Amino acid sequence: MTIAEFDPHVRFEDWTRTRVPAVIGTNSGSEPLAFQNWRRFKEAFVPELVERAVRETGEALGRPVINCLDPCAGSGTTPLACQFLGVEPIAIEVNPFLADLIEAKLSVVDxxxxxxxxxxxxxxxxxxxxxxxxxxxxxxxxxxxxxxxxxxxxxxxxxxxxxxxxxxxxxxxxxxxxxxxxxxxxxxxxxxxxxxxxxxxxxxxxxxxxxxxxxxxxxxxxxxxxxxxxxxxYARRRNLSYDLRRGDARLEIANIPEIDLAVFSPPYPNSFDYTDVYNIELWSLGYLKGGKDNVELRNSTLRSHVQIKRDFASDGLSLAVRTSVSKLRAVDGLWNKNIPDMIGAYFADLAILLRGVREKLVAEGRVYMVVGDSRYAGVDVPVAEAIAEMAPSLRYELIGSEPFRSMRVSPQQGGRAELAETLIVLAAV
Known part of the structure; x- marks a missing residue:
């Protein structure tokens, strides 16, 4: 072996080869990897998706990917995988507990x-x-x-x-x-x-x-x-640097540098506030000091839920979104009257996020985005279809849309695996 061939770093394959993902889209059913078992995220996508995105984007660019953004960093899968792959990670996370968890994973300590x-x-x-x-x-x-x-x-x-x-x-x-x-x-x-x-x-x-x-x-x-x-x-990862921004992704994205790639999964429009999942950590560790902190945090998340009173104003919605909203308005007895407006606001926020990402993407740079459909009172909200419709107006080309898995509808609707989760691949044009 020559000096040039010698690589002292821990490879991505060294981290992931210990298990085969049960579902390519998420960690559900898979053995936990190092770092991921610090706080189990069953619904997080597997790091192999990041590896694929880096490889395919590098091929499209004709050069190695330099950096990668995750504006909804959550469990930290994207930035951590980037460190193993030798890519500079940029992450945005609004939840202060999750932001600390991500940074703890990305840092090396004695x-x-x-x-x-x-x-x-x-x-x-x-x-x-x-x-x-x-x-x-x-x-x-x-x-x-x-x-x-x-x-x-x-x-x-x-x-x-x-x-x-x-x-x-x-x-x-x-x-x-x-x-x-x-x-x-x-x-x-x-x-x-x-x-x-x-x-x-x-x-x-x-x-x-x-x-x-x-x-x-x-x-x-x-x-x-x-x-x-x-x-x-795993201290000797190929890249140990990172750029972590804490705050509302809709605002923070304006402050990041130019990027080659974005890999992320936004909250799904299921009326549920994901902040609730982390309430035990947020309150027990002192991230939240009172009700005002809680409301401010919830208001800084995408408008994917109706658990607090918010401004759900929106405009410029795609045909698929307008159709779903119109059908929802015609339903009698929705459990929350704000659901139709929330759906519109959710897609308005996605447009803000995707527009912000596009402003930072290099030419031919890509977005790999995992999204999930929703359903209310029998009315489908086809998220992937809506994003495909939005893409041209946001200066993206739709490269691909492929199923990842099926999510279960609510127990009230039988709990059947019927809601699609989709990987959307977009290219900057």
Whole structure:
């Protein structure tokens, strides 16, 4: 082997070869990869999609891809995969917990320092009143909760608050960030609810199987040990730099540099606010201090839900969108009267996002975008079709539209796998 052939970096294949994705579109049913098991994202797309996008875009450009944007970074799959592929990642994430989780994955820290700080945090004993510490959190957060339903027993909530404050005393910024997000993982392990892609529900027989303070400590230590192993094993990625922007993607995208590629999946127009999925981490770790913070965060997300009162004004909608909105307006008894307007606003926001991406794309640069259809009262909202209609007016050429999987409709509609999830590929023209 010559010097030129020697590559000391961990390759993308070294990271992903440990498992074969059960579904090419998402992580659902697949074995978790390193970094992905810090906080399980069942619906996140697999990193192989990023590899494909980088390869195909490089072929279209006639040169290697230099950088790649994910404006809805979520679990951090795109920027992390880019580091393994030697591509400069640019990410935008509005959720502060997810932004910290992404940055913790992208950063390299000293394992010895992490272990020492973790030990110090575990050994810190502070006298914290959990009801005072979480006074502005939802009323069901700490025992006794509401109607005897609560997420954390009082002693576990007290220990959790103790650990949160102890982590805040860690002097190294990267280590503090890592410990904070891993503490969020531990909090999920011991709370009285389980979290899925659409919110949370109380565990079966949770009152008879209440988690303990010792279990919280153990879950935290185990999460740290696993993360340190991942960081150490994959520290020599081909590119360790990154550009992470925190805030509303509709606004932040104007501040990014020129890009070759964008790979992302926006929230789907299913009336559900994805912020709810992360409420336990957001409140328990102190990202949200009160109701105002919560409303501000929700208002900074795409208008894909009706869980708060918002301005749903929109214009310039495509034929497919106008047709769906018109059909929805004709439905009697929608569970929320704002759903038709929300659908229009959702596509208006997608247009803002795609227009912003187009302004930053080089000629022949590409967008790989995973989207999902929705259905309300039997009325389909064909997202992929609508984006294909929007593309020319946004100065894109539709390169391809291919199915990834079928999503299940709501249990009220039988729970059948009928809603399409689609990969849209666009090229800048």
């Amino acid at each position: 394992a010895a320092v992490v272990a020492r700080r973790c030990s110090e945090v575990i050994g810190t004993q502070l006298h914290v009143d959990p009801n005072e510490h979480y006074a502005l959190a939802p009323a069901t957060f700490v025992e006794p909760g509401v109607a005897d339903r609560y997420l954390f027993p009082r002693d576990v909530a007290e220990r959790l608050a103790n650990l949160v404050l102890a982590v805040e005393q860690v002097p190294e910024v990267k280590v503090k960030r890592l410990l904070r997000v891993l503490l969020g993982s531990a909090a999920l392990e011991v709370c009285n609810a389980t979290v899925s892609g659409k919110g949370r529900r109380y565990r079966q027989n949770w009152k008879e199987q209440m988690r303990t303070v010792d279990e919280l400590d153990q879950a935290f230590v185990q999460a740290v040990e696993g993360a340190v192993f991942d960081i150490a094993r």
